[in-house]
Amino acid sequence: MNEGQIERQELLSDEEAMAATVKMRAKLDAGGLTEVNRQTMIGIADRLIALAKEGRPTLAESVMEVDTGIYTDPALFEAETHAIFDRFPFVAGLSRDVEKPGDFLNTSDFGTPTIVTRNKDGQIKAFVNSCRHRGAALVYEPSGNTGAGFTCPYHGWSYNLDGKLLGITCNSSFGNPDKGEHGLVEVAAEERHGLIFVATKPGVSLNLDEYLGDELNQELPHWGFDKVQASKAAPIPLDGNWKLSLEAFLESYHFDYAHRDNLAHFYFGNVADVTPMGRHLRFSVPHKSIMELADQPVDEWVPENHITLAYMLFPGTILINSPQVLEFFQIVPVSVGKSIVRHACYARMDLNEPGNREMFEMTWESAHSIVLRQDLPYGVTTAHAGVKGKAMPKFLFGRNEMALQHMHGEIRKAVAEGAS
Template sequence: MTTSLPREDRIRRALELLRNETTDKFDDVVEFEPGEFTDPVLAQEERDHIFGVVPSIVAHSSELAKPNDFMTVTMPRNNLIVVRQKDGGVKAFVNLCRHRGALLEEKEKGRCRIFSCAYHRWSYDPNGKLRTITRDTTFGDVDRSEHGLIEVPCEERHGFIWVVDNAKATIDVASWLGGEMDAILAEYHLDDYVCAKAGGFDEPTNWKIMQDAFLDGYHIQYAHPNTAGKIIHTNVMAFEDFGRHCRFIAPRKSIDRFLEEDPGEQRLDKHVTETHFLLPNSTLLRQPDHFQLLTFRPHPSDPTRSRMEQRLIVPKVEDSGLEPARWERLWDKNWDILLAVLHSEDFPLLRESQRGMASADAGGMMLGRNEVANQVFRRETRKLLAAGRDAAQ
């Protein structure tokens, strides 16, 4: 655990690491087995003991801006409908009619005053209450208060909507984040931002391979030589370990003028990218003028598949100082660049990594001392799995 330094002090520490051609490091190299990315038993444990226990982000608040706005989410354990309530709160329900189990809502997002099942037209209010049983005089007696939609724990905090993927669980995002990370996110006022762009991608890759790639500052010049490798320094991270969560600053190459020159009182924040890992499955990148949120979810049954979602979280038009058309062009261009890198560089590499992990004689593998955020990810998911196994005994 570390005590957080002011941002400019942390940036100067990253600059000093760069001058010394080094990075923050863990004590030891850590070994792991390729079976962690293919084992169906382990995948079930992850769904139950990680996603069924702890909060994870499913959306930015602005994506459900008005009452009755909804989105559907495929979580590792449940298909969910997440819906903004009349009182401004947010609830999440299992996306399933309580009559015969038909999927209640197929659209990815929308606005709806009533959720109606296509099979027999039973309907539900946005608060989950059973509203209509068609031809109820012939159906039989039903206590409607006992047959509303199944609710899962949901909480809105720091501009994000979080769920625990388990109807029997509880949720307390502040407690899960811990004092340091909760305070860090509060400082960003992300509830004053909007999600300008969002996209989801179903990939033939284990979720941990995906998450690992977006915590890794070691691969940049090798996997992205003509894109990110031209902008961000490789293998230089000023790192903070908060236990469950962590963050690190990576210097951009625009900072190089200060390798020999003392920056004095000059602010250096435009010369860095700051990455936050929020256990279990989110990477929040703080860029000089916006944020990106990357989330990675296991497939509900197949350990070799996962879903990545990317969100571009930016100042509102009225807060940006830009004309609406220019604002739109800026974030469209930014989004197109991000997608091009994902689809041409990241995804092909990770798909082949997953294919290689299936080799019968793959052998043991390792994380280096320099792969600090990856070590936190593995350390903390192993703790959750151990706690779940102990509780199940």
């Protein structure tokens, strides 16, 4: 995501956010998801219509109680870092964020200062953002284009887009070292389904067949992540443990309360189809308009116009799909009591068509405002304030909070695997 484009806007009120949603819904043909798997979407729509009639989401088997120490224990945070963040990849951005050779993203989110770029052959590459001479960073902007390679601003050593050392200034003073031995330190990175997956440190390999699993590897290509257009992006730093930040995105139970004056007008609150997919999961929420489908022949259904469908990629990437936009959230752990939510919004609609850019901007502002004014204060910062002094011993996750239960189960499993 291109944070060169960050602009801090005034937050929208509920009325303004709703007006943006009304406008967007009136233009459902703005983008269209031509590749979406129709049978999958029809299956989800069928289940959502039945669930909406019952007024409930897919249910977990039982209630889950958790000790709130999981949000405040520094030793557990260390164990999570080791077992989860040092092992699993993160999504640094989408293919369009690094579109041309020399385009780069610069991130230190997961501890390693990392440049993600595209080489002359069009392949994604990632390197430690640190010169092999004495460690100065090679790029300083959050994103940009570096041309044919990198030149260190400190003493002028140069590298190509494959990380190969090309030039050492004052070469003879260094005893003509073998340039092949002094290339940039590579970090594993791979582009798949329009997403750029990057390891969090050198020496950690990526195995996306295994990491994503068969089901997601078949399903993700249908969402056209490789075809999205311009993005808006902003990081949101939070006083709250990363698991609280993750929880904020995984249930619709809160819609009728936290979002009663905005999203609750369009969505059924506390109704969702939740499908665990290995460590990951799919989470679909019905628009109230989905009930119109019940009176239409299935052949005429366009289910994606009535469903907002999210994927949660373990441990903290959230991709929320509609026919018009992709909302992207990446949860970044900073310390036991701090996290960052990176929010980006990508357009699926043609932004050159009259009115679409304005609508895209409004959609971004609407989602960003709702998240900042409601989801994150309730779910993260005030919740963390309540647990950090151990004043609040336990949390309860209901049977209607299955996605949260699944994620906590997977986090526990990964920590146990890391400890063994």
